[in-house]
Amino acid sequence: MSHENPFIFLIDTIFSIYIAIMLLRFILQQAGADFYNPISQFVVKLTKPLVSPARRLIPSVGKIDAATLVLVVALMLVKLVLILSIAGYQLDIMQLLIKGLHDLVSLSFDIFIVALFIQAILSWVNPDPRHPVTSILHTLTLPVLRPIRKYVPPISGIDLSTLVALIGLMFIKRLVLSLFQLF
Numbered sequence: 001m002s003h004e005n006p007f008i009f010l011i012d013t014i015f016s017i018y019i020a021i022m023l024l025r026f027i028l029q030q031a032g033a034d035f036y037n038p039i040s041q042f043v044v045k046l047t048k049p050l051v052s053p054a055r056r057l058i059p060s061v062g063k064i065d066a067a068t069l070v071l072v073v074a075l076m077l078v079k080l081v082l083i084l085s086i087a088g089y090q091l092d093i094m095q096l097l098i099k100g101l102h103d104l105v106s107l108s109f110d111i112f113i114v115a116l117f118i119q120a121i122l123s124w125v126n127p128d129p130r131h132p133v134t135s136i137l138h139t140l141t142l143p144v145l146r147p148i149r150k151y152v153p154p155i156s157g158i159d160l161s162t163l164v165a166l167i168g169l170m171f172i173k174r175l176v177l178s179l180f181q182l183f
Helices: 006-031 038-057 066-087 093-123 132-151 161-182
Strands: none
Touching: 006 038, 006 066, 006 093, 006 132, 038 066, 038 132, 066 093, 093 132, 093 161, 132 161
16 A cells, blocks of 8 residues: 555555554453543543444444444554555455455554553553553553462562563464464
């Protein structure tokens, strides 16, 4: 896909940002993030115009907000269709679905990797644990870090669990995404 075309750039950028925010909403819900956190409120307000009507049509499945997840997938597919159409590619529905799933998996890993990276950098300056960013990052990364911390205790007061998590997530991301090359 040529990013030299300004329309492809614009569509890719706008859709990618909104899809990331929508997926972040889903992940924060699953992680049990504080709904009253200003960052959570920002994410909810940006995604509400699509999520609210979708919830009337798509019920939750247990604790899983199916409407938000379906919207993430639908937006990824719309983005791909628009970009491929502008680029002049023929659309094969199976390839489109595989590419959409590939992008969803990649973005999911990227959200956790970026959150861990930001949290690691913030830990150098000892941020206020009540700050909205610190709170959201803690909520988002704790499910990843908790099992690692059972096996990787701090060494001389230095917590290496974030480094282990980053390396592990990057490895698993590459491993999982390599499976898409089989199709």
